[in-house]
Amino acid sequence: MSPSLIEVLTQPDAFFSKIVTEKESLKIPALIILAGGITAAIYGYLMAGMSAKMMADLMPGMNTIIILSATAGALIMTFIFWLIVAGVFYLISSLFKGKGSFKRVLEVVGYGYLPQIAGSLITIVAAMVYIPKITVPTLTTAALQDPAMVQLVTKAFMHDPAMIQLTQITTLVSIVFLLLSANIWIFGIKYARSLSPRDAAICVGVPIVLYVLYLTYNLGVT
Amino acid sequence: MRINQSLTIICLLLLFGILPGITSAYSTPDSIVAAGKVYVASTTYDPGVFFTGDTGTVTVYVANGNSNQSIVVNHATIGDKNIRLTSSPYDTSANIGPLQTQAFTFSVATDAFDGTYYPTFSLSFRDADNLYYRAVVKVDNTPLELTLVDSPDAFTPGNKKTISLQVANPRTNNVRNVVLQVAGDGINATPTRTFIGDLAAGSKVPVNFTVTPDHPTTILLTLNYDNGDNPHTVTLEIPVVFSTDKKQANPVMSNVQVKTDAGIYHVTGDVNNAGLETANTVMVTSLAPAVPQDPYKTYVVGALKPDDFGSFEVTFTVGAGNTSIPIQLSYKDADGNIYNTVQDVKIISSGLSTSTEANGTSSYILPIAAAVIIVIVFIGGWALYLRRKK
Numbered sequence: 001m002s003p004s005l006i007e008v009l010t011q012p013d014a015f016f017s018k019i020v021t022e023k024e025s026l027k028i029p030a031l032i033i034l035a036g037g038i039t040a041a042i043y044g045y046l047m048a049g050m051s052a053k054m055m056a057d058l059m060p061g062m063n064t065i066i067i068l069s070a071t072a073g074a075l076i077m078t079f080i081f082w083l084i085v086a087g088v089f090y091l092i093s094s095l096f097k098g099k100g101s102f103k104r105v106l107e108v109v110g111y112g113y114l115p116q117i118a119g120s121l122i123t124i125v126a127a128m129v130y131i132p133k134i135t136v137p138t139l140t141t142a143a144l145q146d147p148a149m150v151q152l153v154t155k156a157f158m159h160d161p162a163m164i165q166l167t168q169i170t171t172l173v174s175i176v177f178l179l180l181s182a183n184i185w186i187f188g189i190k191y192a193r194s195l196s197p198r199d200a201a202i203c204v205g206v207p208i209v210l211y212v213l214y215l216t217y218n219l220g221v222t
Numbered sequence: 223m224r225i226n227q228s229l230t231i232i233c234l235l236l237l238f239g240i241l242p243g244i245t246s247a248y249s250t251p252d253s254i255v256a257a258g259k260v261y262v263a264s265t266t267y268d269p270g271v272f273f274t275g276d277t278g279t280v281t282v283y284v285a286n287g288n289s290n291q292s293i294v295v296n297h298a299t300i301g302d303k304n305i306r307l308t309s310s311p312y313d314t315s316a317n318i319g320p321l322q323t324q325a326f327t328f329s330v331a332t333d334a335f336d337g338t339y340y341p342t343f344s345l346s347f348r349d350a351d352n353l354y355y356r357a358v359v360k361v362d363n364t365p366l367e368l369t370l371v372d373s374p375d376a377f378t379p380g381n382k383k384t385i386s387l388q389v390a391n392p393r394t395n396n397v398r399n400v401v402l403q404v405a406g407d408g409i410n411a412t413p414t415r416t417f418i419g420d421l422a423a424g425s426k427v428p429v430n431f432t433v434t435p436d437h438p439t440t441i442l443l444t445l446n447y448d449n450g451d452n453p454h455t456v457t458l459e460i461p462v463v464f465s466t467d468k469k470q471a472n473p474v475m476s477n478v479q480v481k482t483d484a485g486i487y488h489v490t491g492d493v494n495n496a497g498l499e500t501a502n503t504v505m506v507t508s509l510a511p512a513v514p515q516d517p518y519k520t521y522v523v524g525a526l527k528p529d530d531f532g533s534f535e536v537t538f539t540v541g542a543g544n545t546s547i548p549i550q551l552s553y554k555d556a557d558g559n560i561y562n563t564v565q566d567v568k569i570i571s572s573g574l575s576t577s578t579e580a581n582g583t584s585s586y587i588l589p590i591a592a593a594v595i596i597v598i599v600f601i602g603g604w605a606l607y608l609r610r611k612k
Contacts, residue, residue, distance in 0.1 A: 135482055168589040175593050179600045186604070197611055201604050209597060216593040220586050 008111050009180075012187040016108060020191040024103045029082075029110020036113050037078035039120030043170075044074030046127045053136045054157060085109050089189050092203040098193030108188025112181045119177030123170040130169075133162035171219055175212050182208040250349070252291075257350030259287035260295075262343065263323055265357040269450030270395030270423075272361045276452040277308065277331040280357060282343045284326060286318040293318045297346035298326045304334040305341035305359060315348060334361050364392050366400070366421070368445045368458045371428070376467035381559040382434045385460065389418060389445060390426035397421050397454075400447040402429055408436040409462065421447070432557060435462045472497035473504055473526060473551055473563070475534075480569050486515050489549060489567055490535045495526035501553035504532065509548040509564065512538040526553075540569065 005028070007015040048070030052063030086109040090102050136157060157163065182204050190200035263285040268278050280300060286293050295318065299311030309329035318324045330341070338360050345353040372386035391397055400418035404411040411433045418427055433441060441460040446453060478491035489508070495501050504523035508514050515537045523532040540547055546566045554560055 168586075172589055172592055172596075175596055179596060182600070183604075198608050201608060205601070205604060209601065212593065212597050216590055216597070219590050219593065 005111075005114065008114055008184060012112075012184045013190075015111075016188045016191040019107070019111070019188075020100075020104070024101065024107055026103065026107055026110065029107050029113070032110050032113050032117070033078055033082045036117045036120060037075040039117055039124060040074040040078050041071045043120060043124050043127055044070045046124065046131055050131060050134060050136050050157075082106065082109060082113065085185075088207050089185065089203055090193075092207065093189055093193040093195055093199070096193075096195055096199040096203065098189075098195050098199075098203070100191075100193045104192040105189065108192045109185060112184035112188055115177045115180040115184070119173050122173050126166060126169045126173070130162045130166035134160050134166070135162075168219060171215055175215055178208060178212060253347070253349035254351070256288050256291045256293060257347045257353070260293050260318065260345075260347070260353060261285055261287060262353070262355040262357075265343070265355075267357075267359050269397075269452070271393055271449075272332050272359065273363050273449055273452060273454065274335055274361055275331075275333060276449060277329065278450045278452075279327055280305075280330050280341075280359070281325050281327040282355070282357060283323050284318065284345060284353070285323040286320060288320050290320055292320060294348035295324075295345050296348050298344070300326075300328050300341050300343040300357060301330060302339070302341045304339045304361075305330050305332050332359075332361055336361055336363055360394070362393060365454065365456050366391055366393070366397065366445055366447055367426075368402075368443060368456050370458065370460060373460065374467065375469055376465040377435050377438075377462050378464060378467065378559075379436060380434060381555075382432050382557040383559075384430055384432050384557055385441070387429045387431075387443070387458075388426055389421065389429055391421040391423055393449075394423050395449070396423055397447045397449050400445065402431075403444040403446065404431055404433070404441065405444070406433075406435075406439050406441040406462070408439045409441060410434040410436075411441070433462075435464075438462055438464055469498040471495055471499045471501035471526070471528075471553060471555065471561075473501045473553055475506075475549065475551060475565050478549075478565075478567055480567060486537050486539055487512070487547070487569055488518075488535060488537050489547075489569075490533065492531050492533050493523050493526065493551065494531040495528055498528050499555065500528065501526045502555065504551065504553045506534040506536055506549060506551050508536050508538040509550050512540045512547040514538045545569065 045067060048067045051070070052066040055062050055066065083106070086102065086106045089109065090098075090105045093105075134157075158167075185204045185208075186197070186200045189195060189203050190197055193200070193203070195203065261284070263283040265283070266281045268280075269276065272278060282298070282300065284295070284298075294315055295312075296315040297311065297313055299307060301307035307328055308331050311328075312326055316324060326343075326345075332339070338358060340356040340358050343355040343357050345355075347353070367388075367390040369388040369390065370385070371388045372384075374383040374385075377383060387402070389400060389402065398420050400421045402416040402418065404414050404416075411431055413431060416429050416431065418429065421427065439462045441462060443458040443460065445456040445458075447456075448454070472495065473493050474496050476492050476494060478489060481488045481490075493504055493506065495504075502525045504526050505520055506523065507520040514520065518535045518537045521534040521536050523534050526532060536549065538547065546568045548564045549567050550562055550564050552560055552562045
């Protein structure tokens with residue numbers, strides 16, 4: 001009998017100890033990633049709406065292209081992110097002579113993505129609250145000919161007070177839920193690659209903490 | 223003997239015959255009657271009313287009322303101790319034809335005080351006695367009135383103000399060549415001389431001029447005029463003291479809103495005239511460091527009456543590092559003086575300005591600190607967990 005998904009959040013150690021006894025399966029992890037991708041796509045759709053508004057005057061249908069590409073891009077990037085994270089963990093765990101297939105790593109990373117769905121839902125709510133408050137400048141065709149003007153417009157957009165607050169909130173939410181996922185991934189990698197808790201913590205913790213520090217740095221320079 | 227007697231009788235007869243003829247060449251009943259029909263038709267003084275010290279002329283028009291007899295006059299004069307004759311009297315014979323009028327003009331002067339005087343005109347007839355006539359004339363030292371009708375509540379340096387005057391003639395005679403002259407240290411007056419011309423008795427004329435003072439001073443107004451040929455002057459001083467005009471227009475910006483569009487800032491708002499005078503040609507524009515851009519580099523609101531308001535919109539771009547932009551509001555008063563007021567309007571900085579960074583840094587500290595704490599909690603938690611597992 002498969003363990004409950006709730007157990008991933010509450011008792012990840014026990015959850016993955018049971019998972020590794022079963023045959024590798026990416027069905028549920030892929031569904032989790034898909035759910036995360038859909039929430040990311042919704043967030044991308046909301047944010048793309050502002051970019052489309054900024055460039056609406058450039059050419060007819062431009063806003064549709066922007067919104068479609070942003071929405072689809074967010075969905076696809078979630079799956080790519082899944083592969084990248086799994087690949088990074090797999091490579092680093094290899095340094096610790098980890099055993100276990102890449103597919104198993106993909107499986108545990110997929111399960112560990114579950115908290116991020118909740119994080120994405122929170123960012124969607126934040127976006128719905130803050131986006132109406134953001135003043136979106138419009139780029140004209142003439143303005144697009146001047147790189148300095150484009151830079152000026154983009155800066156004005158990014159430095160809108162509501163935009164700054166939205167960025168800060170979504171970044172903090174992402175960090176919190178990424179670390180929750182990292183917590184799960186450590187237990188998952190421990191079983192997926194047969195590592196000690198210390199080695200698994202290093203395999204997951206180092207790249208995730210570095211990424212979080214990068215996000216934190218971006219908060220200061222945005 | 224007889225011959226002598228006869229000659230004597232003849233001489234006596236001739237003498238008696240000639241005497242009546244001689245007598246009839248001087249006063250005869252007819253000439254006296256004819257002289258009685260000679261009268262002074264009118265007298266004219268120029269000026270009509272004298273100032274003390276004035277000189278002038280008096281013309282006496284003598285009419286011969288006889289329809290068929292000329293009158294010979296041989297002496298005419300006028301004057302008394304108050305109205306002195308300054309020209310020679312008429313000492314030559316003149317013939318005044320039937321129903322004709324003869325003018326006798328004299329120069330006179332007076333040093334008398336205010337009052338009515340009666341110099342006597344006398345005319346001597348060759349064949350009769352004299353004619354006497356009292357030619358009444360007035361001496362009045364009432365000058366022209368120069369009245370300040372309207373002047374600005376306050377003068378300000380370099381601003382043109384209009385001053386309204388009234389020139390009135392309270393005298394009973396006309397005056398000529400009325401000229402108003404404006405002078406003063408540190409003022410620029412326009413016009414400096416105003417020719418009014420003749421001013422009839424009891425009449426008045428308005429006179430306006432503008433003055434632009436550089437510093438507190440006194441405007442000296444000099445009104446020159448001629449009473450006959452005698453120049454007279456009236457002066458008036460107007461002090462120029464700089465102060466705040468309590469009634470002046472006072473446009474105030476309100477409901478100011480800032481939006482950005484394609485990197486161009488749009489500042490919209492209302493202008494209310496909180497003053498008591500009309501603000502003409504109200505204009506709104508942005509000042510450096512802002513660079514005004516089309517479509518509203520400068521917005522002309524137009525004239526605003528007291529308590530009236532109008533909307534405005536100005537567009538501009540601004541470089542990085544600016545959090546507020548001076549918006550200039552200018553207007554003109556009724557004299558065309560331009561007044562400027564500047565109000566800073568906060569904008570959303572499009573660049574990493576110093577002040578924005580100062581504010582931005584504080585706004586970033588909290589989330590960064592929160593992120594760092596979260597990471598520390600995560601690392602610490604795992605470190606503690608791993609230590610316990612050992």
